[in-house]
Amino acid sequence: MSDLSGERWQAEVDSRLARLELWADEAELADAVVGASQSTAGGGGTDYPDLDSWVADYMCATFSRPLGGEFRWCSKWREHREAVVRLDALWCSWKALSRDPSLGLSTWLHNFLDPQLIVLLSSRGTFSGCSSERNEPGAALCSRDALDHLLRTPVCPIVRPVN
Template identity: 40%
Template structure:
């Protein structure tokens, strides 16, 4: 005996309806479709893939310094790495930032360290030889910028005084660059290089009013 046919067998399903509607609609041209002047976000055309492949590669990021400032380098690397017995041959000041010479020398060491640490196997070795080994004996030496200080006490270093040169001293005075320049043995005159150097010297300072003591005071 044959099985009775279900009354729902011939009824189209929802999937059949969607497929038939999709078959009747024209296929969209995904390469030319646009919305408000902008390309539709459809990926898969050969043109878009070529454009992606031809796009220039982004340049690698510039290396960033390990330490954001000279103070961070001094406290986070220098004093931890290079330790000496203080008080005799070597001097240090906890307020090293009060010494302009120390700031200059330590900053030079930091800049060179940041650059040379990126130079591979020999970078830090060259930094020790060419930079630290020269700077350290001067920086921490008994006659260096910390010569009056101890680790716990800062003393302001003596600053040499200067006096302004008299008007015309650097242009035509007895000790001008031309008067003391190397002589050209052929002409017996200052060399052209010395004359060019003297021509580039800054103008003499403006004259200052000085009060001369009377003969009675002398």
């Protein structure tokens, strides 16, 4: 009788070991799939040599939008100083955060990309005067002459004009 109990016990142990090995194989496969998708989604450690390459090969290729109406883009984005500043900030933050395998890409999308896309692509944003046929970089917020005038004009009676 003890042999029968011993055989059942051994069969149960073998069965459980087989299930553990299967779970380990599944976990290893899942880790490989997640690692590959994070690598692909985040750029996979791809080093883009310059801002133009990153914008063309990653940004525009990955984050497409139907253009016109609500969303605007300008193929001559380099002529828009604000766009260059915003895209360069995105590229630098992407370089730093895309190497973090846990929350880097999620952080970058939520805290960096999403707010910048709103400003860059909105119908009242950086490319608001542009279309597929024309490029119109926005006017500066103020000219140097206007700024000088503001600095020389008293705002309240206590403040005296700068000479």
